[in-house]
Amino acid sequence: xxxxxxxxxxxxxxxxxxxxxxxxSGGTFSRYAINWVRQAPGQGLxxxxxxxxxxxxxxxxxxxxxxVTITTDxxxxxxxxxxxxLKFDDTAVYYCARSIGTWGTAFEIWGxxxxxxxxx
Amino acid sequence: xxxLTQSPGTLxxxxxxxxxxxxxxxxxxxxxxxxxxxxxxxxGPRLLIYxxxxxxxxxxxxxxxxxxxxxxxxxxxxxxxxxFAIYYCQQYGGSSLTFGGGTKVEIK
Numbered sequence: 001x002x003x004x005x006x007x008x009x010x011x012x013x014x015x016x017x018x019x020x021x022x023x024x025s026g027g028t029f030s031r032y033a034i035n036w037v038r039q040a041p042g043q044g045l046x047x048x049x050x051x052x053x054x055x056x057x058x059x060x061x062x063x064x065x066x067x068v069t070i071t072t073d074x075x076x077x078x079x080x081x082x083x084x085x086l087k088f089d090d091t092a093v094y095y096c097a098r099s100i101g102t103w104g105t106a107f108e109i110w111g112x113x114x115x116x117x118x119x120x
Numbered sequence: 121x122x123x124l125t126q127s128p129g130t131l132x133x134x135x136x137x138x139x140x141x142x143x144x145x146x147x148x149x150x151x152x153x154x155x156x157x158x159x160x161x162x163x164g165p166r167l168l169i170y171x172x173x174x175x176x177x178x179x180x181x182x183x184x185x186x187x188x189x190x191x192x193x194x195x196x197x198x199x200x201x202x203x204f205a206i207y208y209c210q211q212y213g214g215s216s217l218t219f220g221g222g223t224k225v226e227i228k
Binding site: 037105 | 155157170176177216
């Protein structure tokens with residue numbers, strides 16, 4: 001049974017960067033798209049971007065292009081999302097989610113979420 | 121970017137009733153690229169329906185999806201207490217993926 005386990009909560013200063021990890025266990029890693037989705041307090045879901053490790057291909061929401069970096073480490077079956085130049089409104093819960101397949105498939109398995117608070 | 125508009129914003133129903141949730145797209149989307157998720161308070165989303173009408177693993181038969189083009193529907197028949205939650209539609213085709221704003225199904 002595949003599980004995604006994310007790193008713990010972070011409190012960051014404006015202008016800094018945060019890196020969130022997402023470790024997959026119990027299944028194949030590299031053949032599936034790993035996506036990052038965030039949810040600000042009391043708000044809906046917002047897709048940030050994703051990666052298909054076996055192809056090394058990435059897609060990003062235009063809003064985050066240039067500010068978000070998504071990488072994977074296949075030996076450790078871990079994906080990473082780094083968001084730079086943090087602003088107060090980046091305060092959110094960040095989720096990783098594995099797709100059913102590669103691009104163009106729904107998000108089947110979700111991590112538990114990582115709370116990121118941007119505060120001075 | 122494709123915009124998904126969900127309606128109503130909130131649906132107040134009693135257990136045992138049926139719920140019909142709407143998701144309208146700003147442009148035509150292939151039905152293979154539409155999904156529905158359930159999110160309960162304090163939890164992450166759970167995939168219910170993908171490719172507009174296919175139930176994900178372990179999802180009860182009272183959840184069904186339909187639609188094509190720009191109009192998609194999630195139907196929950198005979199609401200159970202555990203079904204009161206927020207529901208999001210999503211389109212995952214193309215270069216940018218988007219979610220609808222959500223419909224909250226609350227106990228009347």
